[in-house]
Amino acid sequence: MSTLEDFRRETRAWLEANCPPSMRTAMPDGELVWGGRTVEFKHEDQRLWFERMRDKGWFCPDWPAEYGGGGLTQEQNAVLEAEMRRLHCRPPQINLGIWMLGPVVLEFGTEEQKRALLPPMARGEVRWCQGFSEPNAGSDLASLKTSAVEAGDHFVVNGTKIWTSYGDKSDWMYMLVRTDPVAPKQQGISLLVVDMSSPGIQAQPIDLISGKSSFCQVFFDNVQVPRHQLIGPLNGGWTLAKALLQHERRAMSKFGEFALPTHFDLLSIAGKYLPAPSASSPADIALRQRVFAMAMDEMAYSLTAQRMGEEARARRNVSGLMSIMKLVHSEQEKDKFEVLADVLGHRALGWEGEAFEAQELALTKAWLGSFAQTIAGGSSEVQLNVIAKRVLVLPEGGASKQGK
Amino acid sequence: MSLVYSEEQQLLADTAAEFLMAKSPVAAQRKLRDAGVAEGFDAALWREMVDMGWSAIPFPEAVGGLAFGCKGLGAVFEQIGRNLSASPLLSSVVLGGGVIELAGSAAQQAEWMAALIAGEKRIALALDEQPRHDPAAVALTATRDGEDYVLNGAKAFVADGIGADAFVVAARTGGLAGERAGISLFLVPAGAPGLQVSAMKTLDARNHANLVLQDVRLAAATLLGVEGEGFQALDAALDRGRVCLAAELLGATQSLFDATVEYLKTRVQFDVPIGSFQALQHRAAWCFAQLQLARSTVMAGLAALDDPALDAAARARMASLAKWKAGEVAHRISREAVQMHGGMGVTDELDVGLYLKRIRVAQASLGDGDFHVQRFGELSPQ
Ligand SMILES: Cc1cc2nc3c(=O)[nH]c(=O)nc-3n(C[C@H](O)[C@H](O)[C@H](O)COP(=O)(O)OP(=O)(O)OC[C@H]3O[C@@H](n4cnc5c(N)ncnc54)[C@H](O)[C@@H]3O)c2cc1C
Numbered sequence: 001m002s003t004l005e006d007f008r009r010e011t012r013a014w015l016e017a018n019c020p021p022s023m024r025t026a027m028p029d030g031e032l033v034w035g036g037r038t039v040e041f042k043h044e045d046q047r048l049w050f051e052r053m054r055d056k057g058w059f060c061p062d063w064p065a066e067y068g069g070g071g072l073t074q075e076q077n078a079v080l081e082a083e084m085r086r087l088h089c090r091p092p093q094i095n096l097g098i099w100m101l102g103p104v105v106l107e108f109g110t111e112e113q114k115r116a117l118l119p120p121m122a123r124g125e126v127r128w129c130q131g132f133s134e135p136n137a138g139s140d141l142a143s144l145k146t147s148a149v150e151a152g153d154h155f156v157v158n159g160t161k162i163w164t165s166y167g168d169k170s171d172w173m174y175m176l177v178r179t180d181p182v183a184p185k186q187q188g189i190s191l192l193v194v195d196m197s198s199p200g201i202q203a204q205p206i207d208l209i210s211g212k213s214s215f216c217q218v219f220f221d222n223v224q225v226p227r228h229q230l231i232g233p234l235n236g237g238w239t240l241a242k243a244l245l246q247h248e249r250r251a252m253s254k255f256g257e258f259a260l261p262t263h264f265d266l267l268s269i270a271g272k273y274l275p276a277p278s279a280s281s282p283a284d285i286a287l288r289q290r291v292f293a294m295a296m297d298e299m300a301y302s303l304t305a306q307r308m309g310e311e312a313r314a315r316r317n318v319s320g321l322m323s324i325m326k327l328v329h330s331e332q333e334k335d336k337f338e339v340l341a342d343v344l345g346h347r348a349l350g351w352e353g354e355a356f357e358a359q360e361l362a363l364t365k366a367w368l369g370s371f372a373q374t375i376a377g378g379s380s381e382v383q384l385n386v387i388a389k390r391v392l393v394l395p396e397g398g399a400s401k402q403g404k
Numbered sequence: 405m406s407l408v409y410s411e412e413q414q415l416l417a418d419t420a421a422e423f424l425m426a427k428s429p430v431a432a433q434r435k436l437r438d439a440g441v442a443e444g445f446d447a448a449l450w451r452e453m454v455d456m457g458w459s460a461i462p463f464p465e466a467v468g469g470l471a472f473g474c475k476g477l478g479a480v481f482e483q484i485g486r487n488l489s490a491s492p493l494l495s496s497v498v499l500g501g502g503v504i505e506l507a508g509s510a511a512q513q514a515e516w517m518a519a520l521i522a523g524e525k526r527i528a529l530a531l532d533e534q535p536r537h538d539p540a541a542v543a544l545t546a547t548r549d550g551e552d553y554v555l556n557g558a559k560a561f562v563a564d565g566i567g568a569d570a571f572v573v574a575a576r577t578g579g580l581a582g583e584r585a586g587i588s589l590f591l592v593p594a595g596a597p598g599l600q601v602s603a604m605k606t607l608d609a610r611n612h613a614n615l616v617l618q619d620v621r622l623a624a625a626t627l628l629g630v631e632g633e634g635f636q637a638l639d640a641a642l643d644r645g646r647v648c649l650a651a652e653l654l655g656a657t658q659s660l661f662d663a664t665v666e667y668l669k670t671r672v673q674f675d676v677p678i679g680s681f682q683a684l685q686h687r688a689a690w691c692f693a694q695l696q697l698a699r700s701t702v703m704a705g706l707a708a709l710d711d712p713a714l715d716a717a718a719r720a721r722m723a724s725l726a727k728w729k730a731g732e733v734a735h736r737i738s739r740e741a742v743q744m745h746g747g748m749g750v751t752d753e754l755d756v757g758l759y760l761k762r763i764r765v766a767q768a769s770l771g772d773g774d775f776h777v778q779r780f781g782e783l784s785p786q
Contacts, residue, residue: 267784267785289774289781291781292778297729300698307407324692328697388688
């Protein structure tokens, strides 16, 4: 029996030996590796890092080894994460299935489902998308209408999902469907997993204000889904959905710890575009003050992420802290891009072409993209509802429902 | 650099919480105010704080301190803020003692440190002259005359200046107002001829003073450190004070916020608790989120004061971050607290107003938000 400190030593040595130096650098945009039927690597080091971590079972370090995981205890997993942070290792791949669906299948799936779904997921062979939202079911997710009707050994699915991230690039979808149209709305929902290559499925990318996007509307026209692809009990999907959304928030805050560097460093951009302090007008000085204040707020956020990690490791209750992270981060990003757009002036108003630098065009897109962040994954208003009710325990009001 | 209290620091915080709740609750501050106590604090309470070792916490053992670190002291200041407890811990120990520890000669330390730590003497820092804090703006002059220095000018908003045994006075021996070079620090005894001390009654009912110095003649031995090079030690001591004050602001804000959430749950209008109105829920939830951010910056500021690996600029930057964020959040939450209490919020009967006033003063002391944003920017690598 090796102790935790032995494990730390071994893990550190293994990471030092196996994580290529180029995978210990800040990750530029577009260099995320997505697991799936076809995995694209930008260069050889990405492949090496992906394969080595996969072969260790460390895409899912704390899943049982029998389902393809690394079989680590919670403590060992925390050590692995700490060591990866210490070395600045990039995540070897990104996979919604592992973060969100996997834990739900582990908890609620049958033995056959675990054996069928988890090992390929753990090897990064399947790319998953999330089919929850519908045109008329956003914050009020439980009002979803996409129907699944039982027909012998399968369900027939009809309806449409929207905002499905990478709906056109994913291999499988986990989706919420209505299996009882008359029961109270939370009690007629089930969770299905569906092969995106099934006949009758069509995914259409949606153009956003920032331009082409990875979000799709997905249409289901008499799609047959085998009955054994129902996860959990029939009409019992809402409980699973709530568990899944919790895993989503946790994953998002953990993902935040990797601190994917933004390319838009406030202070250096301000240094480039604003006149030197000696040549500054009062307006320039006021704007520079706003830049500094924004940088300070960014620092307050990253210190809070650090504090949350430390408190969790000290076994304190961090549910209150966790509940603010998405809200604060997405709202701050929005504010930050407003300040940056002010700093760039008309250089932030480009759409395409040679008249603008690539970084300027990227900043404009990022400013437009930031608007989505306070809507996706539970809007800011819904986050505030959650904090008010669950953390501050304020009374339920007649007029305010909590939302997704 | 850890952003949580260690077990020992937490223990200290718990002890301080119990002690202050019993001996120095908000009601006691109200009594001090109503009685018009000139010193603004209760001398017997201060003695007990000293007996518990609080005044020795931040200093190295060599000068008679406990070497427990500023993070431990921050844990105490947070509790002080919660109860609005008044004491000369910030003025005499953190600021006065800090300057002497950082700039004083062995002889000056021998003369003062033990007495400050034992609470037998008090020192106040006389720095600000303009309405807004800016240490480089010192204009009060100290002119060499033979073996002596002669000081002329005025100081304002000197915390705990009434009844202090001596003042650390920042004076200009060279350069121009606005420059860091040319600032010198002097230890001026309260009885020095030509020194006038008068009360400046502030809205938090604490002890503040105005000083006028007219041909105050001082022996060269009262100079702390090197002539014209006082700024560095002054700023380092100020940073300790700024972060401790940020911790006090955090504690005060936390208490005020807790009381406000409680009020939202109990005050009924339209047959429902007002806390069920989403317009108030969202504002309260934002206050909670901001309070968390402020706490992280205060912890980072305290940790930075204790971290010998940081360079002075990095430490100063963290101190400014903490004072700025804690001040901004305190300001926001104090305004919300008054509003959410409705008409009761503007009465003197509730404690809300006492918190509002103390927060306003603490926020303006040792640098307001605008000051610290600018300072953070100047200290940032560009
Ligand atoms: C970029 C992006 C990616 C996404 N990815 C996915 C995905 O992969 N899979 C998926 O299933 N979904 C995804 N979504 C959908 C996302 O979850 C929904 O957009 C979100 O839940 C909000 O729903 P809605 O857009 O219908 O807005 P609505 O619910 O119609 O909200 C409109 C406005 O009303 C406010 N509001 C609603 N209810 C309340 C309330 N109770 N109290 C106060 N205010 C309220 C909202 O905050 C918002 O401001 C994505 C969305 C975006 C923008």
